[in-house]
Amino acid sequence: MYVIKERFFDVGDDFDVTDDHGRKVLHVDGKVLSLRDKLVIEDPSGNEVASVHRKLISLRPAYQIEIGGEEAGEVKKKLFTPFREKFTIDVPGPDDLTMSGDLFDHEFTVERGGREVASVSKRWLSIRDSYAVNIADGENHLLILCAVLALELAMQREKKEDDRD
Template structure:
């Protein structure tokens, strides 16, 4: 199991991914003022192992995931999914992952061919926002973690847009 804890007051949205014992597994470097909502995932020695960034030319929220400098997947939100969020983590070949969940409860499942390969739970603590990510043995942990980060970027961006729209409507 992994824990992704965002440091609320850290400039640039940098945070760590730890195992359930609290040991740092990855560091996530949020690129300040990035138009593309870019995150770089580093191993404990500071070497980049993966990256996530928003694709600028896309009709729906789309994020590219690279691992080891190579494009590994593209995550896209499905357009019409009433009452549930659904995302596809499109990997080359037939093994696409589906991420399904409830935006209000912050609970998601990652499936491969209809079988659950990871469980994602977003829990609110006193001042921190935390995801618990439980990945089944034999799965690509880094790809699933990058998918969760892309999900968080997409949801945060949608939340900011909703807030801006509400403020604009209120000014009218």
């Protein structure tokens, strides 16, 4: 299980993703004031392992995930999903993932082909303003964590745009 501080952009641009024992697993260097809303994800030694950035040319919110310098996926909001928000994680090949549930309140699942591969929840933690990401064995943990962070970027951007209206 991983722990992410909720609404990390309100506190600062950099933060750590920890395990359920509080040990740093990843460091996230946020460049949210950049044009592309970019996050650089580093291992505990400071080596870049992944990045997430907003795609500038897209009909709907879309965020590119790169792992090891290679395109690993794209997180996109689905256009027509009545009653609940839904994002897809479009990965190379046929194994796309879907994030659905109460995305804004961090109570949702990640599924592939109708099978749950990860879940996100605030209920598992007593730590205020944090949420947990539980990922099934055999899944690409870094890809799913990057997708959750991309979703956080998308929700934060949407909230800012709603506040301007």
